[in-house]
Amino acid sequence: MKKIINTSNAPAPIGPYNQAILSNGTLYISGQIPLNPKSGELVSGDIKKETKQSMENLKAILTEAEMTFENVVKSSIFLSDMKQFTEVNEVYASYFNAETAPARETVEVANLPKFVNVEISMIAVK
Numbered sequence: 001m002k003k004i005i006n007t008s009n010a011p012a013p014i015g016p017y018n019q020a021i022l023s024n025g026t027l028y029i030s031g032q033i034p035l036n037p038k039s040g041e042l043v044s045g046d047i048k049k050e051t052k053q054s055m056e057n058l059k060a061i062l063t064e065a066e067m068t069f070e071n072v073v074k075s076s077i078f079l080s081d082m083k084q085f086t087e088v089n090e091v092y093a094s095y096f097n098a099e100t101a102p103a104r105e106t107v108e109v110a111n112l113p114k115f116v117n118v119e120i121s122m123i124a125v126k
Helices: 047-064 082-093
Strands: 002-005 020-023 026-032 072-079 103-108 118-125
Touching: 026 047, 047 082, 047 118, 072 082, 082 103, 082 118
Parallel strands: 072 103
Antiparallel strands: 002 020, 020 026, 026 118, 072 118
Protein backbone atom coordinates (compact mmCIF):
# COMPACT_ATOMS: atom_id res chain seq x y z
CA MET A 1 0.00 0.00 0.00
CA LYS A 2 1.28 3.45 -0.81
CA LYS A 3 0.28 6.90 0.35
CA ILE A 4 0.84 9.94 -1.86
CA ILE A 5 2.56 12.84 -0.07
CA ASN A 6 2.14 16.32 -1.55
CA THR A 7 2.42 19.76 0.02
CA SER A 8 1.97 23.27 -1.31
CA ASN A 9 5.14 24.17 0.64
CA ALA A 10 7.25 22.45 -2.03
CA PRO A 11 7.09 22.83 -5.81
CA ALA A 12 4.31 20.97 -7.58
CA PRO A 13 5.53 18.12 -9.79
CA ILE A 14 6.34 19.15 -13.36
CA GLY A 15 5.54 15.73 -14.80
CA PRO A 16 3.68 12.48 -14.13
CA TYR A 17 4.99 11.90 -10.59
CA ASN A 18 4.30 12.93 -6.98
CA GLN A 19 6.50 14.79 -4.53
CA ALA A 20 6.81 11.65 -2.42
CA ILE A 21 5.39 8.19 -1.79
CA LEU A 22 5.11 6.65 1.67
CA SER A 23 5.10 2.85 1.60
CA ASN A 24 5.47 0.59 4.65
CA GLY A 25 7.11 3.35 6.71
CA THR A 26 9.57 4.33 3.97
CA LEU A 27 9.30 7.72 2.28
CA TYR A 28 10.65 8.04 -1.27
CA ILE A 29 11.08 11.72 -2.12
CA SER A 30 11.33 12.80 -5.75
CA GLY A 31 14.28 14.96 -6.75
CA GLN A 32 13.90 18.55 -5.67
CA ILE A 33 15.32 21.44 -7.64
CA PRO A 34 15.76 25.07 -6.51
CA LEU A 35 12.24 26.11 -7.39
CA ASN A 36 10.53 28.49 -4.98
CA PRO A 37 7.08 26.97 -4.29
CA LYS A 38 5.53 30.34 -3.40
CA SER A 39 6.63 32.32 -6.46
CA GLY A 40 7.18 29.48 -8.91
CA GLU A 41 10.52 31.07 -9.79
CA LEU A 42 13.84 29.27 -10.00
CA VAL A 43 16.53 30.31 -7.54
CA SER A 44 19.66 30.69 -9.64
CA GLY A 45 23.04 32.38 -9.86
CA ASP A 46 24.42 31.17 -6.51
CA ILE A 47 24.91 27.44 -5.90
CA LYS A 48 24.59 27.85 -2.12
CA LYS A 49 21.19 29.56 -2.48
CA GLU A 50 20.13 26.95 -5.03
CA THR A 51 21.11 24.11 -2.69
CA LYS A 52 19.35 25.77 0.25
CA GLN A 53 16.11 26.06 -1.75
CA SER A 54 16.33 22.40 -2.80
CA MET A 55 16.89 21.39 0.84
CA GLU A 56 14.01 23.57 2.03
CA ASN A 57 11.75 21.86 -0.52
CA LEU A 58 12.85 18.48 0.84
CA LYS A 59 12.27 19.69 4.40
CA ALA A 60 8.70 20.72 3.51
CA ILE A 61 7.97 17.26 2.11
CA LEU A 62 9.52 15.54 5.13
CA THR A 63 7.40 17.75 7.40
CA GLU A 64 4.24 16.86 5.47
CA ALA A 65 5.08 13.19 6.06
CA GLU A 66 5.68 13.92 9.77
CA MET A 67 9.42 13.29 9.47
CA THR A 68 12.65 15.28 9.75
CA PHE A 69 16.14 15.05 8.25
CA GLU A 70 16.93 12.63 11.11
CA ASN A 71 14.67 10.10 9.33
CA VAL A 72 16.66 10.31 6.09
CA VAL A 73 18.68 7.16 5.35
CA LYS A 74 19.79 7.87 1.76
CA SER A 75 20.37 10.96 -0.37
CA SER A 76 21.31 11.43 -3.99
CA ILE A 77 22.77 14.72 -5.19
CA PHE A 78 23.00 15.53 -8.89
CA LEU A 79 25.24 18.43 -9.94
CA SER A 80 25.77 20.08 -13.29
CA ASP A 81 29.36 20.88 -12.24
CA MET A 82 31.33 18.84 -9.71
CA LYS A 83 33.51 21.92 -9.09
CA GLN A 84 30.57 23.19 -6.99
CA PHE A 85 30.69 20.14 -4.69
CA THR A 86 32.33 21.93 -1.75
CA GLU A 87 29.74 24.71 -1.66
CA VAL A 88 26.83 22.28 -2.09
CA ASN A 89 28.23 20.01 0.60
CA GLU A 90 28.57 22.93 3.02
CA VAL A 91 24.88 23.81 2.72
CA TYR A 92 23.75 20.16 2.69
CA ALA A 93 25.78 19.39 5.84
CA SER A 94 24.03 22.19 7.76
CA TYR A 95 20.79 20.16 7.66
CA PHE A 96 22.26 17.02 9.26
CA ASN A 97 23.96 15.85 12.42
CA ALA A 98 27.32 14.55 11.16
CA GLU A 99 27.09 11.47 13.41
CA THR A 100 23.70 10.38 12.03
CA ALA A 101 23.95 11.69 8.46
CA PRO A 102 22.52 9.41 5.76
CA ALA A 103 24.31 7.39 3.11
CA ARG A 104 24.79 9.46 -0.05
CA GLU A 105 26.17 9.70 -3.53
CA THR A 106 26.93 12.82 -5.51
CA VAL A 107 27.21 12.66 -9.27
CA GLU A 108 27.84 15.14 -12.05
CA VAL A 109 25.29 15.04 -14.85
CA ALA A 110 25.03 16.72 -18.25
CA ASN A 111 21.65 18.37 -17.61
CA LEU A 112 18.93 18.58 -14.98
CA PRO A 113 15.24 19.59 -15.18
CA LYS A 114 14.84 23.24 -16.18
CA PHE A 115 18.66 23.24 -16.62
CA VAL A 116 19.22 23.87 -12.89
CA ASN A 117 22.61 23.26 -11.25
CA VAL A 118 21.49 20.93 -8.44
CA GLU A 119 18.81 18.33 -7.74
CA ILE A 120 18.52 16.28 -4.55
CA SER A 121 16.36 13.24 -3.79
CA MET A 122 16.00 11.34 -0.50
CA ILE A 123 14.72 8.20 1.13
CA ALA A 124 13.54 8.41 4.75
CA VAL A 125 12.28 5.81 7.21
CA LYS A 126 9.79 6.40 9.99
